[in-house]
Amino acid sequence: MMDKDFIRLNSEACIRCGFCIDDCPTCVLEMGEAGPQVREDQCIECGHCVSVCPTEAIDNIRTPRAGQETIDPAKLPSKESAAYFLRTRRSIRGFRPEPVPRETVLELLDLARLAPTGGNTQNVQFHIIDNRGTLKKVTEAAMTWAKGRLNLAPHLASMVAFHQATGKDNVLRDAPCMILTLMDETTAPLFRQNGRFMLTYAELYAPVLGLGSCWAGWAEAAAISGDPGILEVLNLPPGRIVTGAIVVGIPRYRHRRIPARRPLAVSWGD
Numbered sequence: 001m002m003d004k005d006f007i008r009l010n011s012e013a014c015i016r017c018g019f020c021i022d023d024c025p026t027c028v029l030e031m032g033e034a035g036p037q038v039r040e041d042q043c044i045e046c047g048h049c050v051s052v053c054p055t056e057a058i059d060n061i062r063t064p065r066a067g068q069e070t071i072d073p074a075k076l077p078s079k080e081s082a083a084y085f086l087r088t089r090r091s092i093r094g095f096r097p098e099p100v101p102r103e104t105v106l107e108l109l110d111l112a113r114l115a116p117t118g119g120n121t122q123n124v125q126f127h128i129i130d131n132r133g134t135l136k137k138v139t140e141a142a143m144t145w146a147k148g149r150l151n152l153a154p155h156l157a158s159m160v161a162f163h164q165a166t167g168k169d170n171v172l173r174d175a176p177c178m179i180l181t182l183m184d185e186t187t188a189p190l191f192r193q194n195g196r197f198m199l200t201y202a203e204l205y206a207p208v209l210g211l212g213s214c215w216a217g218w219a220e221a222a223a224i225s226g227d228p229g230i231l232e233v234l235n236l237p238p239g240r241i242v243t244g245a246i247v248v249g250i251p252r253y254r255h256r257r258i259p260a261r262r263p264l265a266v267s268w269g270d
Contacts, residue, residue, distance in 0.1 A: 004038040006061045007049075011035050013057035020049035020058055025120075044120040087258050089204055092212025093173045095249030099130055100177045104209055108248070109179070112202035117194040123187060124195045124243075127180040127236060134233065135178060138219055139171040141230035145222035159218075171218045175247030178216060180223070182240040195243035203246060212251035220245035 007029070014035035021029045021036055025046060030039040036049070036058060047063035059065050077085065109126050117123065129135060143163055146156045163170055172178060179202065181195025199215075206213045222230040223242035236242070 004041065006041075006043060007036070007038050008059040008061065009035050009037070010057045013055045015055055015057070017054065019052045019054065023048045023052045046120040086204070088255075089207075090212075090255045091214040092249075092251045092253075093214055094252040095173065095175045095212065095247075096252050097174075098176070098250060100211065100249055102130070104211070105130075105177060105179070105248070108202055108205060108209055108211065109198075111205045112198045115194075115197040115201040117197065118191045121187075121191050121194065123183055123191055124198050125182040125237070125240060126198075127182050127234070127240070127242075128177065129180075129234070130177040132176070135172055135175070136169075137233045138178065138230065139169050141227070141233050142171045142218045142222045144229055145225070145227045146218060172216055172247050173214060175214070175249040177248050178219070179246050179248060180220075180234070180236075180242050181244040182236060183243050185239055185241045192243050199244045199246050202248075206248055210250060211248050213246050213248045216245040216247050 011034040016031065016035060018031060018036075021031060025048070026042040026044055028038060028040060028043050029036045029049060031037075043060070043062060045060075045062045047060065047068060049058055050060050050063060050065050051068060056065065105128060112126075113122075113124070129138065143160060146153075146160050150157050150160065159170055162168070179199070181199055183192065183195060203213045203215075219230065220242065223234060223245065226241075234242070
């Protein structure tokens with residue numbers, strides 16, 4: 001039976017603007033005689049109907065107004081400062097040896113979890129490895145995986161050869177912490193990017209906490225491929241698969257310039 005009781009409406013405060021109806025991703029609401037009403041119970045609990053209402057006339061007991069923070073436009077960056085912040089993001093591949101405090105990692109991920117997810121599924125679990133011995137095993141497992149694919153990806157050969165000749169960690173860069181995003185192995189491929197959205201948020205927020213970060217592409221690719229060697233080392237929770245991976249740590253250096261990028265490439269459809 002359809003549940004229509006999760007929406008609460010103050011019809012006297014409602015101005016019938018229809019914003020809540022327009023912004024509902026699953027078209028749950030329709031305009032009735034007293035104002036917005038539930039058309040069909042397909043609510044994904046995104047909270048937008050409450051967030052967008054200009055008069056606080058509507059509430060949703062599944063995502064109540066009491067749990068929403070009021071947006072203060074004065075705290076938002078200017079166009080220039082926002083662009084500058086995004087342009088200064090850099091991958092860090094040199095880290096100081098000290099570990100990242102776990103409370104700092106949790107602070108980082110508590111912000112990262114706010115990234116958008118398809119269908120508001122919020123289906124991402126973080127898996128953190130900060131044991132030096134385990135991280136070294138991850139690097140070796142990723143290298144073993146890469147060596148088995150040199151015929152398919154010749155560009156890996158120089159990196160594998162460099163590692164073998166020097167012993168340097170060109171997989172995790174001797175970072176003290178690795179963060180992986182996981183999802184349920186039965187989840188549709190539609191939502192596999194959710195973890196990467198969250199890791200992108202983490203990368204952007206990391207410098208604010210005094211951290212540097214870098215995508216752990218080789219380890220990520222090995223894990224996503226289902227390589228048994230690296231999966232044994234990662235020791236994931238049952239029923240979970242990897243969707244993304246970064247490393248974080250305290251940087252040994254800071255970037256002083258913003259490198260140029262290739263020009264914008266755009267096409268317009270008819």
